Amino acid sequence: MLLVSVTLSAAALAAALAGIIPAGLALAVAGLVAAARAATLLLRRDGAACWHRPVSAGLGFCGVSTAAAGLAAWLAPHAMLTDVPLPAELPLIGLFFVAGTLLIGLFHLPGQAATYIGRVRRLLDGAGIGVILFFIAWLVVFEAAGLKGAALTAVLVASVAVGSAVVGTMRAAPIQPGAILRGAGILVMIIAQTALILILDYHLDPAWLLVTGVPLVAGPLLAGRELPPGQPEPPAAATTDGSFARYPLLALPLAGALVAAAYHLVVTGHFDPVSAVLAIVGVVIIAVREALAVADVRQYARRLAEREARFRALVAGSADVTMMLDDTLVVRWQSPAAARRLGLADADVLGRPLLDRVHPDETDAVEAALTSGDTLIEARFGDGFGVWRETEWSVSDQRADPSVRAVVVHVRDISQRRQLEHALAQAARSDHLTGLANRTELRRLLADRTTPCVLVVLGLDGLTSVNQLRGHEVGDAVLVEAARRLRSALAPGEIAARLTSDQFAVLTAGGAVHAQMTASRLLTLLSDPYPVLGVSSHLSASAGLAEHAPDDTDALSRAELALQRARQLGPAQPPQWYDEATATLLRRRLTIEQDLPGALTRGELDLLFQPVVELPSGRVAGIEARPRWRRAGLGAVPDAEFLPVADQLGLHHELGTWLLAAAGRQLSNFAAVPGPPLWLALTVSPALLAADGFVDLLAATGFPPSRLVVQFTVPEPPLPDLVDRLTAVRTLGARVALDGFGVQATSLSLLRRLPLDLVRVDRRTFAGAETAVVAAVVNLARQLGVEVAVNDVRDDEELTTITAAGCRLAQGARFFTASVPERLEAYLDTQRTARN
Numbered sequence: 001m002l003l004v005s006v007t008l009s010a011a012a013l014a015a016a017l018a019g020i021i022p023a024g025l026a027l028a029v030a031g032l033v034a035a036a037r038a039a040t041l042l043l044r045r046d047g048a049a050c051w052h053r054p055v056s057a058g059l060g061f062c063g064v065s066t067a068a069a070g071l072a073a074w075l076a077p078h079a080m081l082t083d084v085p086l087p088a089e090l091p092l093i094g095l096f097f098v099a100g101t102l103l104i105g106l107f108h109l110p111g112q113a114a115t116y117i118g119r120v121r122r123l124l125d126g127a128g129i130g131v132i133l134f135f136i137a138w139l140v141v142f143e144a145a146g147l148k149g150a151a152l153t154a155v156l157v158a159s160v161a162v163g164s165a166v167v168g169t170m171r172a173a174p175i176q177p178g179a180i181l182r183g184a185g186i187l188v189m190i191i192a193q194t195a196l197i198l199i200l201d202y203h204l205d206p207a208w209l210l211v212t213g214v215p216l217v218a219g220p221l222l223a224g225r226e227l228p229p230g231q232p233e234p235p236a237a238a239t240t241d242g243s244f245a246r247y248p249l250l251a252l253p254l255a256g257a258l259v260a261a262a263y264h265l266v267v268t269g270h271f272d273p274v275s276a277v278l279a280i281v282g283v284v285i286i287a288v289r290e291a292l293a294v295a296d297v298r299q300y301a302r303r304l305a306e307r308e309a310r311f312r313a314l315v316a317g318s319a320d321v322t323m324m325l326d327d328t329l330v331v332r333w334q335s336p337a338a339a340r341r342l343g344l345a346d347a348d349v350l351g352r353p354l355l356d357r358v359h360p361d362e363t364d365a366v367e368a369a370l371t372s373g374d375t376l377i378e379a380r381f382g383d384g385f386g387v388w389r390e391t392e393w394s395v396s397d398q399r400a401d402p403s404v405r406a407v408v409v410h411v412r413d414i415s416q417r418r419q420l421e422h423a424l425a426q427a428a429r430s431d432h433l434t435g436l437a438n439r440t441e442l443r444r445l446l447a448d449r450t451t452p453c454v455l456v457v458l459g460l461d462g463l464t465s466v467n468q469l470r471g472h473e474v475g476d477a478v479l480v481e482a483a484r485r486l487r488s489a490l491a492p493g494e495i496a497a498r499l500t501s502d503q504f505a506v507l508t509a510g511g512a513v514h515a516q517m518t519a520s521r522l523l524t525l526l527s528d529p530y531p532v533l534g535v536s537s538h539l540s541a542s543a544g545l546a547e548h549a550p551d552d553t554d555a556l557s558r559a560e561l562a563l564q565r566a567r568q569l570g571p572a573q574p575p576q577w578y579d580e581a582t583a584t585l586l587r588r589r590l591t592i593e594q595d596l597p598g599a600l601t602r603g604e605l606d607l608l609f610q611p612v613v614e615l616p617s618g619r620v621a622g623i624e625a626r627p628r629w630r631r632a633g634l635g636a637v638p639d640a641e642f643l644p645v646a647d648q649l650g651l652h653h654e655l656g657t658w659l660l661a662a663a664g665r666q667l668s669n670f671a672a673v674p675g676p677p678l679w680l681a682l683t684v685s686p687a688l689l690a691a692d693g694f695v696d697l698l699a700a701t702g703f704p705p706s707r708l709v710v711q712f713t714v715p716e717p718p719l720p721d722l723v724d725r726l727t728a729v730r731t732l733g734a735r736v737a738l739d740g741f742g743v744q745a746t747s748l749s750l751l752r753r754l755p756l757d758l759v760r761v762d763r764r765t766f767a768g769a770e771t772a773v774v775a776a777v778v779n780l781a782r783q784l785g786v787e788v789a790v791n792d793v794r795d796d797e798e799l800t801t802i803t804a805a806g807c808r809l810a811q812g813a814r815f816f817t818a819s820v821p822e823r824l825e826a827y828l829d830t831q832r833t834a835r836n
Contacts, residue, residue, distance in 0.1 A: 008033045117296050124289040125250065128282060129163030130156070132253040135278040139264040154197040158190050163253075188215045250286065257282070319413075320394075324406035327399070329354050329370060332406060341413060343384030354409070357382045370407070373397060381411060390418040433476060434483035437497040439556075442505055445495060446548055446555060453548050454515035456506040456575070457559040458486075458522060459567060462539040463502040470535055477532035478539070485525045494518075505559070512547070512577075519543040519575035542566040543575035561586045588634065592645050595631055600658055604630050607662055610818035611827065612681065612789060612811045615803045620831055622679040622709065623670060624811065625663040626818060627655070639683070647687035656688040657697060664703040666821050670828065679707045683739060686715035695728045705733030709758065713740045726755045737789075741765070756786045763792045763812070766801065774805035 012029035015021045134156050192215035199208045261279070264271070271279070321342055322335040331349045338344040349357070358366050359380035369377045377393040392412045398404040429441035437445070446455070460482060467475040479498075486496040486504060495507040506522065508515050526541035544562025548555035558578040564586050566576040576582075599605055605627055612622040629637040646655050659682060667680045680703075688694060689712050698705065710729050719725065726736050737758035738751070751759075759781050766774050781788045790802050793812035802810060816827050 005033045005036065117292050117299070121289055121292045121296065124285050124292065126163040127160055128250060128285040128289060129253050130160030131163075131278060131282045131285060132250075132257045133163060134159040135275065135282060136253075136256055136260040138278060139260045139275060150197055150200075154194045158194040161190050162187060191215065254286075321411040323349070323354065323409045323411065324404070325354055325409060326406060329367070329407070339384075342381070342389065342411075345384065348384060359388055370395065378414075389413050390415045431483075431498040434480055434498050436483050436486070436504070437495060439497070439499050442495075442497040442499070442507070443556065445507060447553070449548065450550050451509065452550070453507055453509045454512065455546050455548050455555050455559045456508065456515060456519045456522070457499065457544045457546075457556075457563045458504045458506070458519075458526060459542045459544075459563050460502040460504075460526060460539050461542060461567065461571065462537075466537045466539070470537065474533050474535060474537060478530045478537050481530050481532055482526055486522065489518075489522060489525055491518075499556075499560075503560075503563070505556070507548075512545075515545055516575060519545055523575065540571040542571070542573065544578065545575055546578040558583065589645070591634060592637065592642055593649065595634070596629070596642055596645055596651065597649060599629055599631070600654065605655075605658065606630070607659075607666065607821070608818040609666070609821055609824045610811055611816050611824065612809055613815050615799075615808055615810055618815070618831070620678065620828060621676075621809060622681055623667070623824070624681040624683075624711075624818075625659070625666070626683065627659055643683075643685050647685050650687075652685050652687040653691055653697075656684065656691075656694075660697065660701040664701045667703055667707065669821065669825070677707055679709055679735070681709040681711055681737060683711045686713065686719075689722075689725060690715065690719055694725065695732060698729065698732060698734060708734040709737050710734055711737040711739045711760065714738070723753060723755065730755055730757070751786075752784060756784075758787050758789055758809075760789050760791055763790055763794070763798060766790070766798070771801055771804045774802055774807070778806045 009030040012021070012026040012033075015026060137155060137159070192212045195215075196212045199212065261271075261275075264275070318335065318337055319341065320335075321338045321344075323331050323338075324333040326332055331352060331354050334344070334346065334349050338346075338349065355363050355367055359382070362379045366377055366379045373395075375395050377395060379391060379393065380388040381391040383389050390413070392414045394410040394412070396408045396410075398406060398408055429437060429444075431438045460478075463475060463478065466478060479501075482504065483496070483498065486506065490496055490506065491508070491510075493509055497505045497507070499505050506518065508518055510518070520543075523541045523543050527539065530537040530539065542563055544559050544564070544566050546555050546558035546562055561583045562576045562578040565579070565582045566573050569576070607625050608628050610624050610626070611620040612624060613619060614621045627639045627643075629639075629642050631637060643652075643655070646652055663680055663682055667678070670678055684694075698708070698710070701708070715722070729736055735757035736755060737760055738754065738756050739760045741751075741759045741761050761777065765777070778788050787809060788807055789809035789811065790798075790807055791811060793799055793802065793810045793814040795814060799810065799814055816824070
């Protein structure tokens with residue numbers, strides 16, 4: 001579009017020079033082309049600067065007025081009103097619009113004053129330069145030439161516009177060349193339009209119109225220049241005020257005005273009224289401008305003072321100490337916080353190397369970090385009281401900044417933070433109640449050991465009872481006292497730790513004999529009464545020992561296994577060393593505890609059955625059902641091994657319900673055996689017997705209670721309502737059997753008080769005994785109204801002994817080994833066939 005505009009304008013001017021068309025018509029064509037170019041720029045939305053639209057509007061006004069002036073100049077000789085200076089007034093009107101839009105555009109230039117006072121002062125600067133330039137032109141040229149009204153006005157407007165443009169450009173921030181060229185283009189057109197007004201006002205030769213056509217063509221070429229795509233002009237610079245000019249803009253025009261006035265006075269000897277008025281207007285403009293400048297300077301000074309006050313308040317109130325260092329790391333300035341935070345006066349620091357305040361062990365490292373440009377440094381820093389502070393430095397190298405020219409170091413005291421970190425680390429490694437090392441710290445100490453040692457793990461038995469009966473305050477006091485006793489009994493180099501609520505550990509570097517003696521001595525100390533908080537608490541203690549070698553990671557687990565073994569053996573036992581066979585049993589017990597929950601869901605439980613026979617006939621009178629657990633890795637686990645664990649885990653109700661239902665279903669399959677109905681003996685765990693709703697559970701089995709024998713062992717400690725529970729079972733219609741008689745300690749008085757129907761005696765009770773001894777036991781039971789059944793009969797000799805003594809019931813491998821239901825059914829068929 002720009003190339004087309006320039007081509008059309010140049011063609012019109014060339015046609016006028018060749019005499020093909022009149023000069024006024026060529027000038028009109030050039031003006032219309034400029035107006036069309038301006039309209040195109042206004043409609044387009046590109047990345048131009050924000051003053052692009054005022055400039056485009058100025059181009060449009062300039063083009064339209066030029067076209068009107070050219071047409072008027074062409075038509076004026078043929079018009080009826082030849083005495084009216086219409087051709088000069090038309091471009092004058094356009095000149096006003098062009099100057100106005102130029103001023104609007106100048107206000108949008110980057111870097112203009114941010115305050116209204118500054119902007120008004122810029123306008124006064126432009127007006128002052130314009131008046132001074134017009135004053136000079138009037139004195140030197142136009143007074144003697146008799147300048148007319150339109151020409152006079154045009155020169156005045158052009159002078160003000162040019163002055164404003166110069167001020168706006170010279171005092172703006174650096175801008176792109178595109179903006180400068182646009183401003184230069186519109187100024188060229190202002191000058192050309194002013195010349196056009198002079199030519200038309202003085203009715204000069206129309207050929208002079210073609211002279212003004214050249215800048216009218218060059219103006220759009222410069223002012224209509226587009227920015228390259230993606231390169232918009234920069235935004236307005238962040239100027240805070242317009243108080244100070246970067247160039248003495250008024251000095252040169254004023255000097256020129258003084259020289260012109262002196263020359264005019266020497267030549268003519270007087271000043272005409274126009275000169276006087278121009279001089280007065282110029283002086284007034286300059287005076288008002290300087291008054292506004294003084295106000296702007298005061299406002300700027302207040303802003304600087306406020307900024308400095310805010311800066312000082314921020315620096316003085318900061319928790320960090322700021323220091324400025326030169327190239328040799330000598331302190332040249334420090335913030336007031338240095339005296340308040342570190343007790344450092346200026347006389348103690350200024351003019352001295354900063355490294356003099358750094359701990360000697362860290363001086364080289366800090367110097368290397370400062371030299372290499374590290375931005376974060378930690379170092380011990382000496383304060384004004386001779387104390388080494390833990391500090392953190394934030395370093396910023398601002399030597400390239402002309403306003404700073406220093407290495408800025410912000411020193412932050414982190415001593416409290418370091419103390420807190422140390423306290424947290426210490427808390428993470430120690431027990432909060434006793435102050436001893438905790439399990440984590442003990443493992444770390446074991447991992448760091450490079451020599452063999454022995455680990456003693458001590459357990460306090462009875463602490464749970466103390467907490468329940470006397471409160472946790474007493475329990476905590478007991479633990480604190482136990483920790484004190486451990487500390488007082490340790491030899492130098494030995495370490496005590498608290499592992500759990502009731503377990504302690506001692507790490508000793510002595511040999512096995514020393515460790516055994518130490519463990520025995522500690523057991524005695526920990527078993528003594530604990531007179532704390534006005535009460536005396538009694539505990540027992542157990543100990544487990546294990547050797548630890550370098551790179552050993554299992555000593556603590558082995559020592560805890562040994563402690564478990566010691567606790568299983570009961571109180572007042574000597575310290576137990578880790579043993580692989582014992583550890584195997586303990587690991588099996590732990591595996592049972594982990595895997596037993598969910599055994600029913602996985603279908604791993606089944607029943608084994610063993611007949612109870614009558615003597616001496618050998619007829620099957622009843623059947624005993626016992627559960628068995630088949631678990632991969634454990635094999636077949638008997639009920640005597642996993643039922644106590646089930647009670648501890650709270651699984652007794654779940655397993656008891658399953659046992660009663662499964663045994664009842666199987667008993668219906670045995671009912672087809674001819675003869676008296678078989679009864680079913682089931683062993684009930686102590687936890688199930690003590691559970692609420694046990695009798696209701698028996699009633700819900702679905703088979704006749706008269707065919708059910710409930711076997712139990714005496715709980716330890718005995719249940720206070722055991723007699724009532726057994727009576728309820730017998731009231732239901734079931735019979736009650738005491739299991740394990742002769743193996744467990746069962747007093748005869750308890751035997752007399754319990755409502756029993758059957759006593760199951762283990763064969764070991766009669767091992768090696770005479771028939772008379774066995775007969776005495778059987779007679780005693782019969783006197784109490786109880787039948788006797790002997791368990792685990794293995795051979796004919798034992799069978800002969802118990803038969804001769806009068807026992808009527810027996811079971812064991814001598815008759816049939818406990819097995820699956822199918823084998824028992826086959827055995828029952830064999831017995832029926834033999835009797836037939």
